[in-house]
Amino acid sequence: MLSRQQLRIAAFSTAVIAFAATSGSVLAQKKYDTGATDTEIKIGNIMPYSGPASAYGVIGKTEEAYFKKINAEGGINGRKINFISYDDGYSPPKAVEQARKLVESDEVLLVFNPLGTPSNSAIQKYMNAKKVPQLFVATGATKWNDPKDFPWTMGWQPSYQSEARIYAKYLLKEKPDGKIAVMYQNDDFGKDYLKGLKDGLGAKASMVVAEESYETTEPTIDNHIVKLKATGADVFLNITTPKFAAQAIKKIAEIEWKPLHIVSNVSASVGSVIKPAGFENAQGILSAAYAKDGADSQWDNDPGMKKFYAFLEKYYPEANKLDGSVVYGYGVAQTMVKVLEMCGDNLTRENVMKQAASLKDFVPDTMLPGVKINTSATDFAPIEQLQMMRFKGEKWDLFGDIISGELSN
């Protein structure tokens, strides 16, 4: 047994050692890259505020409002966020110009949530060459999860292919001899989905009896629906953006076709798609989700959504909370703030990527219960889980388990 004297010495020594060890990090140097200082963190962003995809511009506005809220509450580790967002009109050359402006002229620390696969494809090489984080890109294309070749680029939402695979799994189980008709938008979004579906069906890819593509310049896709009904298919996969999804739902009801109707998550918003298309036309439609729907009254008392609604009321009152894009903007902005918090005083670009790749079971306020964000040095896909849901009455009924759409690369 140690004597009292020896105990005291031991305790004292331990304390000194402990102090010495921790003071090392307390007195650690603050590390900054361009765009971060003691008082400010500059975040760049590129959104289509004009042009064909201007409906998504509201995501940028939501993020701006969110960062305003964070600043009003003291900022991140005492630093205010300076959010600089530019319009690229959904044009890749313009996106390149804006990215260069942000990095070289505005000298931001990172570019956050740039939107659109073409725009992100255009700037990916540049961002990686300049070693500036291209973080939480606003597109579900599968190619953003590639830390080996593009260590500075990371996605956020579940990839289109993984969502399609989830539907494929479901169909193989519930309707193994179904005949699938697919209508898809003729761009990266539609084609990525289609690939995921076919890969997911694997040997049974022959279940797909018809594929119809459409262009966003078409005023209405009604005639495609007519054509697909004529193929005799009994499963319909609706890979469209909101306007066309609503048109499809309405037309299918009008021509009295009753397939098993699956709509992509992109167009599952009650407020922006289902309500205009008509609740009575949407009964029984399936989809999958990773976030809560602002128009769905089942979340009215959910603590996370309550925070979201309070935020909207105070900082962005004119927002249309029925718009899925607003919920999206909030969730991804919250993730960004978490990553910056985790960086502490080490605000180098390298550390930002490191922290972004170290998210463990992070749950933004707007995620469905059970969906968690996880990343690692080899896993640059933050959200990979979805839950399937069926439309009943005036809302989506979630069913089944949270499924992981992980792609085994």
Added chain:
Amino acid sequence: MELFTNQILAGIATGAIYACMALAVVMIYQAIDHLNFAQGEMAMFSTFISWQLMQWGIPYWGAFVLTLALSFAGGIAIERLLFKPLAKAPILTNVAGFIALFAIINSVAGLIWDFTIKQYPTPFGSHPFLGSQLISTHQAGMIGVTVVLLILLYFFFQFTRMGLAMRAAASLPESARLVGINTSWMIALGWGMAAAIGSIAGMMIAPVVFLEPNMMGGVLIYGFAAAVLGGLTSPLGAVIGGFLVGIFENLAGTYIPGAGNELKLPIALALIIVVLVVKPAGLFGRPIVKRV
């Protein structure tokens, strides 16, 4: 065979949309001898106004008539304020003006009413028409309205003094002035009427395609194509052109193998160019004789 008739019917249904728009295009062409690229946006804006009126409680037909009047006045106002000063400027400068107008209207609509789609009511109901699942009562109604408009326009241009005066002012302004026609106001009137017709087109189209600021972009191209195909001087041609474009596009998409579906629009447009090469004034247009 059934697929063929189905696609024809579906083509007529979509074609009604193009025909409606094409009438507005022909109207403005009759007035100013040029195509107004902002026509679609003006129609969209009018439709939003009618939607807003209905949101404020005004019933459908009340809002319809009120919007017609407002669009007519708005068209005249735009012409007087923005394009009368450009009357002496080269045509290409005027075209730049149309493009500027397009940008302004689209942007303002997006700001006021945002970009989420809105449901727009139809007075004709949405049930299958005569039991056919391919044409709904609304689409039949739309065709009916288009035909009524067409007849009204025909009478206007052929049998009224105003219509005649407008045609004269557009094709031979100097001579028209000599016989006492106020060509400047004829242009304003043309703009007003085109805006009003456009608003009807918008209100007919919105129930099918859903109301949002970018809804007319695609429709306008088809409207132009239909008007040109039918002959820019002929309202009847515009309507028939609209239906032909709709039908042809559908058939091309269905029957041309491989790329047929992806190239529907280019094929339809190529067809129109072919027709123009053979008949430069369009199917029903009056051949134009140029003098040196």
Added chain:
Amino acid sequence: MSAIQESVTEAPVVEAVPKKAMTLGYGTSLVMLALLIAVPLFVKNFIIFQLTMLLIYAIAVLALNILTGGSGQFSLGQSAFYAVGAYTSAILMEHGGINYALTLPVAGIVCFGFGFLFGQPALRLSGVYLALATFALATAMPQLLKLGAFEYWTGGVQGLVVTKPDAPFGLPMGQDMWLYYFTLAISIAIYIFSVNLLKSRSGRAFMAIRDNEIAASAMGIDVALYKTLAFGVSAGITGVAGGLGAIAVQFVAPDSYTITLAISLFLGMVVGGVGWLPGSIVGSAFIIFVPNIAEGISKGLSGAVFGVLLFLVIFLVPHGARQGAIVAQHLIGKLRKN
């Protein structure tokens, strides 16, 4: 709808521009040249990139000026030729490993052929109808580029990433600066070529056709040949601009070449002054910088602000920058007299 023929003394779509007004005086030209050479040495890389894009779009607007201002053919379809040029360069560089500088003449020739071919059916069309036909071409191009049949070469909807060239012979220049001077050299060459083209016999034929096609043909000008030639040359130059664009942006995709680009080039021509070649750079500056200014003024209404600014420009100078230059010339003349 009677069958009575409608006879029209059609106002020409494009008004005549006297030959002398086609170019700048020597003094102004030298000043411009000096500026273009010197400025990049003092600014950041990003501004150099913007200046490179300025030159590239100026080349495209110049091509349109030859077609519309020179030969009177109203085209809203230049984005199609720009796209073909861009993809030609990109495909040759990425699939064929060919040196970037060599891809440009190829892009030019391919587009020349393409333009020449398109000019054939366009012969029978004029004014509004031609505008629509070219508009149709521009709208169709993105869809053609997405076609599954070509996907291996074009990258389909994903597009192609292009490698940026380094300065040759180990010159101590950054990539951006080298690309700028390379583009500048090509722009100057194209400008001199175009000025000489318009001063030459072919140029006079173009202008005769523009001012009065029937009279021109009555005088013995082979209207068909010169019209298609104008299309070809214009398309070829636009193709070179497209190739340069692909190299500068380092990326080609169908979404980069929509009808919006064609409309922008058209606006650039109008603002610069139709038929006034030096105005091309003014027009190009307008379409690159004014949208940025509009965005700076109001993000939500950037389109509306752009429209308003455009209206202001066309109200004040309906004939474009040429008018502004003439006014400036008068003022300078007056000052000299005093």
